[in-house]
Amino acid sequence: GAVVSQHPSWVICKSGTSVKIECRSLDFQATTMFWYRQFPKQSLMLMATSNEGSKATYEQGVEKDKFLINHASLTLSTLTVTSAHPEDSSFYICSARRRDRDSSEQYFGPGTRLTVT
Amino acid sequence: GQNIDQPTEMTATEGAIVQINCTYQTSGFNGLFWYQQHAGEAPTFLSYNVLDGLEEKGRFSSFLSRSKGYSYLLLKELQMKDSASYLCAPMDSNYQLIWGAGTKLIIKP
Numbered sequence: 755g756a757v758v759s760q761h762p763s764w765v766i767c768k769s770g771t772s773v774k775i776e777c778r779s780l781d782f783q784a785t786t787m788f789w790y791r792q793f794p795k796q797s798l799m800l801m802a803t804s805n806e807g808s809k810a811t812y813e814q815g816v817e818k819d820k821f822l823i824n825h826a827s828l829t830l831s832t833l834t835v836t837s838a839h840p841e842d843s844s845f846y847i848c849s850a851r852r853r854d855r856d857s858s859e860q861y862f863g864p865g866t867r868l869t870v871t
Numbered sequence: 872g873q874n875i876d877q878p879t880e881m882t883a884t885e886g887a888i889v890q891i892n893c894t895y896q897t898s899g900f901n902g903l904f905w906y907q908q909h910a911g912e913a914p915t916f917l918s919y920n921v922l923d924g925l926e927e928k929g930r931f932s933s934f935l936s937r938s939k940g941y942s943y944l945l946l947k948e949l950q951m952k953d954s955a956s957y958l959c960a961p962m963d964s965n966y967q968l969i970w971g972a973g974t975k976l977i978i979k980p
Contacts, residue, residue, distance in 0.1 A: 798970045
């Protein structure tokens with residue numbers, strides 16, 4: 755159990771367009787979902803934390819108007835990269851924390867590779 | 872501030888044992904995770920330590936000393952598929968994972 759999926763797994767878009775990435779917990783309800791970004795050979799960088807039904811909490815330096823996060827249900831969170839630019843090209847990874855267990859473990863999705871041309 | 876210190880890269884031989892050390896400084900502490908990350912893939916969970924001592928899970932073991940801000944991951948009977956980055960991630964008082972750059976482990980035949 756504890757499977758997290760992401761869609762799409764990779765996407766190429768043109769500069770100035772918007773891209774939506776979905777993160778789903780398939781077999782559990784998630785109290786909290788996290789969005790990370792990872793550039794090549796660098797550590798994961800937390801972008802934002804979202805709880806179902808409330809506004810996401812963004813990390814310092816992350817533009818909330820550019821990276822729109824919607825946590826519509828206990829199994830779905832979406833990240834929309836608006837007006838994408840080449841520097842937004844990165845590996846975006848979501849993770850989720852279970853609702854039904856007293857555990858702090860985060861279950862990671864497989865990631866979405868975004869390339870902006 | 873919050874800080875993670877791990878070796879950047881290590882090399883070991885197939886069938887051998889390797890220990891990856893991690894020292895950390897965090898604002899509060901709620902346990903420490905080890906994750907494995909193959910190139911181009913998301914991290915996968917290996918272990919979680921919240922109390923001092925050694926946790927063994929098959930070929931992998933993880934040790935924690937909270938007073939020293941120190942943990943290690945021990946990998947036995949190394950296989951080629953163990954070539955990956957290993958990420959030490961302590962959890963701070965806000966239950967946020969603090970990530971370092973990880974240790975790239977190269978396994979040679």
